[in-house]
Amino acid sequence: MDLTEKKLTGEQVYTGGFIKVQLDRVSLPDGKIAWREYIHHPGAVAVLALLDDGQLLLERQYRYPAGRTFLEIPAGKIDPQEAPLQTAQRELLEETGYRAANWFYLGKAYPCIGYADEVIHYYLATSLRAGERQLDEGEFLEVLTVPLSEVMAMTLDGRINDSKSLVGLHWLAAWQRGELRCEAL
Amino acid sequence: MDLTEKKLTGEQVYTGGFIKVQLDRVSLPDGKIAWREYIHHPGAVAVLALLDDGQLLLERQYRYPAGRTFLEIPAGKIDPQEAPLQTAQRELLEETGYRAANWFYLGKAYPCIGYADEVIHYYLATSLRAGERQLDEGEFLEVLTVPLSEVMAMTLDGRINDSKSLVGLHWLAAWQRGELRCEAL
Numbered sequence: 001m002d003l004t005e006k007k008l009t010g011e012q013v014y015t016g017g018f019i020k021v022q023l024d025r026v027s028l029p030d031g032k033i034a035w036r037e038y039i040h041h042p043g044a045v046a047v048l049a050l051l052d053d054g055q056l057l058l059e060r061q062y063r064y065p066a067g068r069t070f071l072e073i074p075a076g077k078i079d080p081q082e083a084p085l086q087t088a089q090r091e092l093l094e095e096t097g098y099r100a101a102n103w104f105y106l107g108k109a110y111p112c113i114g115y116a117d118e119v120i121h122y123y124l125a126t127s128l129r130a131g132e133r134q135l136d137e138g139e140f141l142e143v144l145t146v147p148l149s150e151v152m153a154m155t156l157d158g159r160i161n162d163s164k165s166l167v168g169l170h171w172l173a174a175w176q177r178g179e180l181r182c183e184a185l
Numbered sequence: 186m187d188l189t190e191k192k193l194t195g196e197q198v199y200t201g202g203f204i205k206v207q208l209d210r211v212s213l214p215d216g217k218i219a220w221r222e223y224i225h226h227p228g229a230v231a232v233l234a235l236l237d238d239g240q241l242l243l244e245r246q247y248r249y250p251a252g253r254t255f256l257e258i259p260a261g262k263i264d265p266q267e268a269p270l271q272t273a274q275r276e277l278l279e280e281t282g283y284r285a286a287n288w289f290y291l292g293k294a295y296p297c298i299g300y301a302d303e304v305i306h307y308y309l310a311t312s313l314r315a316g317e318r319q320l321d322e323g324e325f326l327e328v329l330t331v332p333l334s335e336v337m338a339m340t341l342d343g344r345i346n347d348s349k350s351l352v353g354l355h356w357l358a359a360w361q362r363g364e365l366r367c368e369a370l
Contacts, residue, residue, distance in 0.1 A: 003247035003254055003325050014199035014206055016222045019300060021204055026249060034323045037201045038250035039224065039300070062188035064211060065223035065302040066295055069188055077299075110251055111348040112297050114262075115204060115224070117250040120348070138219045140188050155355065156365045163296040163305070163348045170340065170355040180341045 003029055005036065012040070041118035045088040046075040046164050048106065048172045049098060049125045055145040056172075057096050057128075058165075062140065071144075071154065073165045075120070084121040085185055092125060096143045097133035100125035104182040106171045111163060122168050124175065124182055148176070188214055190221065197225070226303035230273040231260040231349050233291065233357045234283060234310045240330040241357075242281050242313075247325065256329075256339065258350045260305070269306040270370055277310060281328045282318035285310035289367040291356045296348060307353050309360065309367055333361075 010024035020040040028034050049057035062069050076091035078084055085103060092098055106122040133143070146154070154160040155169050174180035195209035205225040213219050234242035247254045261276035263269055270288060277283055291307040320326070331339070339345040340354050359365035 001325075001327060003245070003327070005247055005249050013201065016198065016206060016208065017220060019206055019222050019224070021199055021201060021206065023201065024249070028323055029247075029325050032323060035202060036249040037204050039204070044299075060188070062190055062214075063295075063298040064190050064209070064221040065300065066298055066304070067302075070295070070298055072298070107343060107346065109346045109348045109351060110248075110255070112301070112303075113248040113251055113255055113257070113347050113349070114229075115250065116297070117252075118297075119251070138213055138217060140186075140214050142186060142188070156359050158292060161292065161294045162298050163294045163352050164298070166294060166352045166355055167348050170351055174341050 001029070005029070005034070008033070037115070039112070039116040039118070041116050042080070043078045043084070043118060044075060044120045045078065045084050045091065045123060046073050046120050046168050047088050047092050047123050047125050048073060048168050049092060049096065049100065049128055050148070050172075051128050051145060054148055056148050056151045057098060058144045058146050058151065059095060060142040060144060070162045071160050071165070072162045073168050075164060085123065088121070088123040088125070093131070094134045094136065095141060097131045098128045099131060101127035101129070103185040105185055106168070106175065106180070106182045109167045120164060122171060124172065186214070190214070190219070193218070222300070224297070224301040224303070226301050227265070228263045228269070228303060229260060229305045230263065230269050230276060230308060231258050231305050231353050232273050232277050232308050232310050233258060233353050234277060234281065234285065234313055235333070235357075236313050236330060239333055241333050241336045242283060243329045243331055243336065244280060245327040245329060255347045256345050256350070257347045258353050260349060270308065273306070273308045273310070278316070279319045279321065280326060282316045283313045284316060286312035286314070288370040290370055291353070291360065291365070291367045294352045305349060307356060309357065
């Protein structure tokens with residue numbers, strides 16, 4: 001069955017500092033007309049940064065929409081004209097101060113398929129070297145290093161419940177078990 | 186370090202059919218002022234529906250924002266005044282036609298902590314009985330049953346890359362290994 005919905009007309013109905021809402025009129029598989037309202041997003045990256053001693057870099061960050069702090073893997077939005085790998089390297093350095101000698105591509109995931117076009121590219125970074133972090137103005141976050149086995153326990157007991165991080169850690173665990181091959185970059 | 190950001194003023198700057206954008210003026214940990222723009226969402230549920238023969242219920246659905254179909258676990262938004270378990274039971278029945286005798290709570294996850302307050306509650310449903318599905322007007326989706334081992338392989342080879350589903354399957358795999366205890370409802 002062809003489930004495709006075809007765009008008839010559309011406009012950007014809200015343009016904020018970051019959020020852009022698109023409202024399109026579409027034809028459904030049965031020929032009927034419907035409206036589709038969604039966020040246009042530039043895409044993002046997330047980094048599984050694994051230290052030589054088996055610890056993983058995590059961040060604790062206050063997230064205003066949910067009104068609480070979260071434990072997360074490093075991540076950030078792709079800037080205009082930036083390749084996703086560049087974003088990953090830039091965000092890791094800015095947020096944690098670490099540089100990695102080895103980068104691997106783990107895969108991509110769509111965090112909000114119901115109302116956003118965002119895609120997140122996941123990278124594994126190894127052979128890390130610590131340095132000075134370069135936070136953006138108005139960015140506050142703590143960097144933690146946690147043994148990977150403990151991080152995996154955190155994905156199951158509620159300490160990590162940011163979906164972006166849970167997906168990355170699902171793939172990192174599979175990579176560790178030899179079930180996920182990833183591409184060296 | 187206290188990372189809390191305090192709301193000073195705020196308003197709903199866009200009110201669409203479903204998407205509501207909130208723009209708040211906040212004070213940062215260093216006392217500076219910033220703006221926070223985000224989507225207000227009613228919350229959602231997702232269901233790991235495991236048949237007696239070890240197959241899992243999946244759906245294939247066209248998602249207009251990304252312009253493609255996705256393989257997903259059943260899920261849906263919480264209606265006003267609805268308890269999350271009720272939503273889970275209603276969505277499973279509407280979208281797949283199945284009713285479950287046993288329900289377990291697996292946990293909650295936040296799909297878009299950067300720009301939405303959405304939380305997704307995850308349920309495991311077992312002792313399933315097939316029936317007639319009751320799709321909403323304008324809702325088109327295919328229901329599949331796939332052996333769980335195959336579903337887990339799909340989380341690693343790109344066939345499943347919806348984050349909501351990947352998180353649920355990470356927890357379901359841990360539950361199968363006896364590493365995640367879940368609450369019977």
